[in-house]
Amino acid sequence: MDADLLSDTFVELADTMVADFDVIDFLHLLTDRSVILLSASAAGVMLADPRGELRVAASSNEAAGLLDLFQIQNDEGPCLDCYRTGQPVTATDLSGSGQRWPQFAAAATQYGFRTVEALPMRLRNQVIGALNLFRGTAGPFDPPTLRLGQALADVATIGLLQERSVRRGDVLAEQLQGALNSRVTIEQAKGKLAERLGIDMDEAFTVLREHARNSNQKLTDVARNFVTGASLDFPPAPRPPAARA
């Protein structure tokens, strides 16, 4: 356990009162640090949409398979149960028989995951979504790891809600909808970049994100400017075929 990274993460997740706060960047911080600090293979955040669905807001890994695993959970899966009950839900040994969520278990196994934990993002009676942790080995996450995971989810939830509590309650709904649309813009940008550079979606996300970091811009802004063609200096020219061989 990297104690410095742990304390830095709590500070960063609590610090949402900054002027250029971006919900998507913030939730990516949560998923990335969850992978490192909790020894997970992958992590993702699903947020509740008032239309009546759970939608992917951020994922530590942008491979299409993982996004599918979130999508399936609108029908069945630990994330849906966690959101409905507001309680943590564990799925261990997903490759075994007699699965509680057969469709989800089959897909998770196909993508190499054996264990999934869903932790609620909850403040008092309000559940805004869930943090999903995935691992390639069978057997539950140990209790100290889960307590830490829940603490990360809690501080992120408080961070999200406190940023709004200083203003109108309606601002939460406004910003979560904005975040979900940002997610759509990012997917469009991934597609455009993947096609232009001949790379896969995960690589395209990495390029977008590196560019956002290096140029000190929000990921959402980089994605939008790229999709609409407003940004002319990005992305880099396609790599010559020889370099990709």
Next chain:
Amino acid sequence: MADRRLDLWGELAAHAARRRAPVSLADVGAVAAGSAGLDGAWVAAARDGEPAFVMCATSPVCEQLAELQVTVGEGPCHDVLVQAAPVLAADLGDEEFGRRWPAFTPEARHLGAGAVFAFPLVVGAIRAGVLGAYRRSAGSLADRQLGDLLILADTATILLLDSLRANVTAADGGGAGLDGQPPDLALHRAEIDQATGMLTVQLGVDVAEAFARLRAYAYAVDRRLADVARDIVARRLRLHPDPAPDEL
């Protein structure tokens, strides 16, 4: 979970049937106002990121509220297009809104609006327009009302994108109409958005046109949008700038 979407689609279809016409933006406005206990609704199309054309309005006051924002160049509908997120001004008497829209707010209150709610008609980077609504009394929307309005905004987005492109689709020999089905933007998969981005490069078109071409293709070959998108993302299918007869 998706039942509410079907219920609302049924209301839209019933409303349109009484007019003996296909579902249009006017039906969405009427159902939006009715479903959420509001006093009226309107749809404005965007040009250069601003709500520039009022496409329909359920009452004269709505028309005035929509046009007021075009005239003064500020208001919830402007902010919606900047943020691509709803603006829920539940109490125009709140001084926050007086500061935010100094020209719009007093005029809107003078017209009798206590609350104005505006929803983006957007798909990622595509900014088609705004669904606006008002209530004479102030007060936040209930969660259920908010969900209904978001679902109706999804429908309005597709209708508006199609109407803005009506001439183009007619020239192509067929549109990607709603086909008697509720458009399902919220439940869509990431592949649809990724495929849209890929098509901007394959077809050399902007993102709104790429999305329209993706939908038109799926409609023409009678396949589900998500399945076509998945094939494009997996690079099993490419679309071409000059549509071949078997493609469109």
